[in-house]
Amino acid sequence: MSAASASGNVIRKYLTVYFVLLAIFLLEVFLAFQHISIGVLVTLLLILAISSASLGLMYFMHLAQERRSLFLTLIPATIFVLLMMNMIWGDSVRLLHLRTIGQ
Amino acid sequence: MSESEAAVHGHGALMEESPYAIPSRKFTMWLFIISDAVTFGAFLMAYGYLRVGTPNWARPFESGSVINVILMTFVLITSSLTMLGAVDSAKAGDKSKAMRFLFSTMFLGALFAALHIREWFELFGRGITIGSGLFGQTFFTITGLHLLHVISGVIAMLVVAMKYSSGRLTPSHVETTGLYWHFVDLVWMFVVPLIYLTNIAR
Numbered sequence A: 001m002s003a004a005s006a007s008g009n010v011i012r013k014y015l016t017v018y019f020v021l022l023a024i025f026l027l028e029v030f031l032a033f034q035h036i037s038i039g040v041l042v043t044l045l046l047i048l049a050i051s052s053a054s055l056g057l058m059y060f061m062h063l064a065q066e067r068r069s070l071f072l073t074l075i076p077a078t079i080f081v082l083l084m085m086n087m088i089w090g091d092s093v094r095l096l097h098l099r100t101i102g103q
Numbered sequence B: 001m002s003e004s005e006a007a008v009h010g011h012g013a014l015m016e017e018s019p020y021a022i023p024s025r026k027f028t029m030w031l032f033i034i035s036d037a038v039t040f041g042a043f044l045m046a047y048g049y050l051r052v053g054t055p056n057w058a059r060p061f062e063s064g065s066v067i068n069v070i071l072m073t074f075v076l077i078t079s080s081l082t083m084l085g086a087v088d089s090a091k092a093g094d095k096s097k098a099m100r101f102l103f104s105t106m107f108l109g110a111l112f113a114a115l116h117i118r119e120w121f122e123l124f125g126r127g128i129t130i131g132s133g134l135f136g137q138t139f140f141t142i143t144g145l146h147l148l149h150v151i152s153g154v155i156a157m158l159v160v161a162m163k164y165s166s167g168r169l170t171p172s173h174v175e176t177t178g179l180y181w182h183f184v185d186l187v188w189m190f191v192v193p194l195i196y197l198t199n200i201a202r
Helices: A003-032 A038-060 A068-096 B003-009 B024-053 B063-091 B095-125 B133-165 B171-199
Strands: none
Touching: A003 A038, A003 B063, A003 B171, A038 B063, A038 B171, A068 B024, B024 B133, B024 B171, B063 B095, B063 B171, B095 B133, B095 B171, B133 B171
């Protein structure tokens, strides 16, 4: 493959990711104006945001082209820490209903 | 390797190959990005905690704000694309093209910041400030932290562009700056749905 055609493929790939990111964002805006419950809306928006972020990480930040050891060092640890932060939700719902701990 | 070979090749040749096969500055940037992602994650979780736990949460964003956010997001994602152009041109050795892309990225970053500040002043005009309740506190803290990253990124890019142009920095430095810029874009992809799109006035 010539350098020019390889460069053309790379540009095509970047443009594809760019338009997919814009499309995902516009889908998020569309969903925000639909009459759906806040819980479902947040879930859908988070799924779309994680999809966008994954595309950005893999193609714009070139994580897909790096050695797998880099991915395995960084990503599972980050996901683990972010998941650990989710322990707060039970307490926030308790706060909403103004119940004391243990009730 | 004998001592004479080490003298010729330097002691770096005696060291094991990096398990990541990337320069240390790039790996350091990745570690910074991860720590920053966790910081933003903690801020967004704190926002979520307060949002869920507060029955009468403010929903101040009307169609004008949403159009502004669409524009801001378009500008930021486009700036990521121009940053990719800068990195690829720098790697290909085309310095003038890389500089054009870098300045385009800086312009888009500055435009994003200007749109953001305009939106803040619009909210100030409606009485929503950092001191006006939980919404104001969380909104201005999170978007302010992101704006700080954007402004820092534009300044860092300007410094890198100048030094790269004069030959004191290499394409690898441009690539590392690009990683940071894409990360700023990535964070925005979470800020918009969680902070703006769930708080549209109905």
